Amino acid sequence: MKKSTSNTQLVHADRLLNRPQHGAVHEATNNSVLFEFEDVAQLESVFQGKEAGHVYSRSSSGSAVALQNMLCALEDGVGAVAFATGMAGISGVLFSLLKAGDHIIVSQFLFGNTRSFMETLQQFGIQISFVDVSYAQCVQDAINENTTLVFCESIANPGTQVSDIEGIVKLCTEHDLLFILDNTMTPATMLNAKALNVSMIVTSLTKYIGGHGNVLGGAAVDLGNYNWENFSNISDKYKVADTSQWGLTQIRKRGLRDMGATLAPASAHQISVGLETLNLRLDKTCINAMAIAKFLDTHASVAKVFYPGMPEHPQHARAKALFNGQFGGILSFELNNNIDMRKFLNALQLVICATHLGDTRTLALPVATTIFYENGPEQREVMGIGDSMIRMSIGIEDAQDVIDDIAQALAVCSER
Structure with missing residues (x-):
């Protein structure tokens, strides 16, 4: 095909x-659970996989x-x-x-x-x-x-x-x-x-x-x-x-x-x-993710950015060759030690604090204390997950609006 x-x-x-x-x-x-057969021989044939058909909706x-x-x-x-x-x-x-x-x-x-x-x-x-x-x-x-x-x-x-x-x-x-x-x-x-x-x-x-x-x-x-x-x-x-x-x-x-x-x-x-809209959404998501990764990479409050689109990423060249010139909609980052991760996440107004990815909306969450909490500190260390890592799933909003929201949240965290 x-x-x-x-x-x-x-x-x-x-x-x-x-x-x-x-x-x-x-x-x-x-929504039918069952399917009628006028000829029992056909029911047997479908049941035995000899011809295509539906016998019970749990199977198909x-x-x-x-x-x-x-x-x-x-x-x-x-x-x-x-x-x-x-x-x-x-x-x-x-x-x-x-x-x-x-x-x-x-x-x-x-x-x-x-x-x-x-x-x-x-x-x-x-x-x-x-x-x-x-x-x-x-x-x-x-x-x-x-x-x-x-x-x-x-x-x-x-x-x-x-x-x-x-x-x-x-x-x-x-x-x-x-x-x-x-x-x-x-x-x-x-x-x-x-x-x-x-x-x-x-x-x-x-x-x-x-x-x-x-x-x-x-x-x-x-x-x-x-x-x-x-x-x-x-x-x-x-x-x-x-x-x-x-x-x-x-x-x-x-x-x-x-x-x-x-x-x-x-x-x-x-x-x-x-x-139907996979291409359109993913194109916009990848463009947004690249812009947001570049912003985070140059921000004084951000210690490290994890995104395959960044030239310093260990597998950047591989990602560029494999992924049709795109680098995906997921990025992670760590804030400087003097920035409170929870305060930053709570200060976000547009970005949603939620556990999901691949959405039309930009989402963020602390990684170590949520989706990887059960893995424990030793496994997280092997996986390259720091205690202060934040994951963002980038959506299809206007990238500048997301960047502005991140910027204001970081500014709140920097206030004395």
């Missing part, structure tokens, strides 16, 4: 890919399939599975594909909830190596005889470390490992994961895809770059005729149907509408 990342393709994707009834430009929201619905079609086209994949949240997508994929005794390599910079889930996996007998994925050599050093897959994020949240995707792909190809990339921070308009030979992407649709802070969702997209015949953990009952679908079939059956993290039809519809 042709990769759909232009504004024109995104705006017309639902209409052209799904052909909604009655001339509608969006697939209708269908027309609304979810319509969104999956658009996500698959967006990434130029061979199939997609939608979930209720991004974390449901990650947990559904990994629980479906792994077994006790497997070894996986994951980023040491993982988002707090993802890191917490990895620790849950360890309780089920999965061996995990947490490594610095900004260096492929660290991944190489962790590979052993029972390594099954590598999992990392394109850009880490909140430290903005950029994974060595090309180096990791090379290693995974050499060792026949599955490479799963969380590209929530870098949607397909920024990163062509298929062209880089990534095996599968997982993403939080709640963030930039939905984009408006009003709906939860997640997804996994198989990019067709991995030979599932070489993956030992696929059950014989999920080895369908098309070998490219083996992984997704097992994920749908185990990770979605059995675990029940179903995306609601109304949510699927809402995400589909948000997807």
Whole structure:
């Protein structure tokens, strides 16, 4: 399927890919839990996966399939599975594909909830190596005889470390490992994961895809770059005729149907509408983020800025090469020791203090005491998260308005 990342393709994707009834430009929201079959043989055939169809909305619905079609086209994949949240997508994929005794390599910079889930996996007998994925050599050093897959994020949240995707792909190809990339921070308009030979992407649709802070969702997209015949953990009952679908079939059956993290039809519809403006929103967000990062970098009250667009960022050149000339909408920074972080955040008037990212509005929060609190000081130090780090998710406001708000809040904190 042709990769759909232009504004024109995104705006017309639902209409052209799904052909909604009655001339509608969006697939209708269908809330039916059950689906009638006049011929029991067809019900059996759909139930057994021999033909396409819906048998129960926990497993699939027309609304979810319509969104999956658009996500698959967006990434130029061979199939997609939608979930209720991004974390449901990650947990559904990994629980479906792994077994006790497997070894996986994951980023040491993982988002707090993802890191917490990895620790849950360890309780089920999965061996995990947490490594610095900004260096492929660290991944190489962790590979052993029972390594099954590598999992990392394109850009880490909140430290903005950029994974060595090309180096990791090379290693995974050499060792026949599955490479799963969380590209929530870098949607397909920024990163062509298929062209880089990534095996599968997982993403939080709640963030930039939905984009408006009003709906939860997640997804996994198989990019067709991995030979599932070489993956030992696929059950014989999920080895369908098309070998490219083996992984997704097992994920749908185990990770979605059995675990029940179903995306609601109304949510699927809402995400589909948000997807139409992804390019426009992300372009504006990246422009704003660059302007705000430059402002913070020159402000006397700011000690350090973390943003891949800054030339001094350790992976700036890599980000420039990978992300289509954009650097994302997330930045973090640390204030000077004499500036009270909480006072600064409380003084913001336009920027919202909230835990979310990828919204149309600019958001800020203290990192160590909120989304990474459970990780503890030792893990935070390894992740590069200082006690005074502030994360900002940049929105689509006029950049100067956000800069003025930050400036007045810093001025308040500098008053004696």
